[in-house]
Amino acid sequence: MTLAERTLPGIVVVAFLLAWEALVRARGIAPIYLPAPSAIAVYLWRMIADGSLPVNLGITLGRVLGGFAVAAVAGVGLGVLMGMSRLVARIADPWIAALYPLPKIALIPLLLTWLGTGEAYKIVISAVTAFFPIVISAYAGIREVDRGLMKAAEDLGASRRQVQLKVVLPAAVPSIFAGLHLGMGVTIILVIAAEMIGGSSTSGMGYLLMQAGQVMETEKVFADLVVLAVVGALIVKLQRWIDRKVAPWAH
């Protein structure tokens, strides 16, 4: 890496923030429209200090993890079964084909009727959404395993079952993880969206965002967005780290 490659990205970020700050101050823009970075930082600190940010972030992360866990277990499970059994694949295929393109947000009114506004609704809506990319990637991963590897294993004496457990499943791991990445992304989106829907929530980052927006505390809105962006980036980094630990050969 050259010196420019190492230092410029940081310099650009700082320059951007300084320009933003200068613009807001020079033009006297009202904080309702665009608060200065310094004002956002102050709000961020206050929200951490009074506990509202850590508490609501924790609640949202809990819901994300809950929804993701349900989607991951169900999605990987069904995807692997579909990949290994033609019968299961044929039964599941029309359902996936019909339900995958449906925008899952459209299910919110129905789920509110069935489940109310509690935790079950938030976990179900995020899990249902994340389920599809996970199941599709797992199924594709199993189906696209190199036939040569399977034949080689068979030639070395592996039974059908051993080929599936010792060759097909490990070979599909990178694809399964790619699906989990996508699933995590949509889980976060759906949990925040569910928390934002009018009156359906009294906690979580989506609720915090909505509440701050309604009373035009734009500094808080920005502070929430900063936190969501940082947390999202950290989750992606964590997943990449897990990928490299679990399947170093795929990188």
Add this chain to the structure above:
Amino acid sequence: MDVIVEQLTQVWAGSAGADLVALERFSHRFASRRFSCLLGPSGCGKSTLLQIVGGLEPATSGTVRIVDPARPGEARPPGADSVMVWQGLNLFPWRSVLDNVAFGLEVHGMPKGERHERARALVASVGLAGFEHHLPGQLSGGMRQRVALARALVLERPILLMDEPFAALDAQTKIVMQEELARIFDRTHKTVIFVTHAIEEAILLGDEVVVMSARPGRIKEVLFVDLPRPRSLEMVSTRAFAAIFDRAFHLIREEVMTSMAQQAAALGAA
């Protein structure tokens, strides 16, 4: 173990009834402890034959019998007595060198300690001691080739099937691997069926060179290689080598021309 192939025909069903005859009435006895090379133009059914002999592909018609010359009355079906070294190697990328080599022992239920001990010895015998815990992706092409060879040899099956195993190697590595294989053969005397389209390689390694015709694959001629063992690359410049080479070259040249004409006709038809 003898591999007795009789009247083997393989037809691949094509679209619109355009069936492809890959092999037609191929008969040959690949004798015990003999290194046989199958030489022919690409598409002549060499790999197909190897897969059928390995029990990995059912034949359209004809038989493959595995017979111990000491007990000529008992024939065994193909599969359990042979092991394949693949053109694309087919190493398991998530398994270490040691666990790749131990795979065949693992699926046969050998306990971990024992199979690792035996795999370790094999890894060392192909010159990869110290690389036991590397992944295939971390090795060079020649080293991966050695892993594939060790993975096949660890099972100690009497028949070794090799499908153009050195085709992807650079010239220097190829020479080293050929000499290594010749050494392994001199030590173990397995029945080897080695598919190649390199004439020099076929003569250098083989006791016999089975020259195949262009599609459909049939035997055109069987050449005996009476060069002494152990073989070495210097033999390439001997008169005996040159005589066999000329004969094989002449035969192959005809078949390659036929094969090219077939391809041109197929393209014209399409």
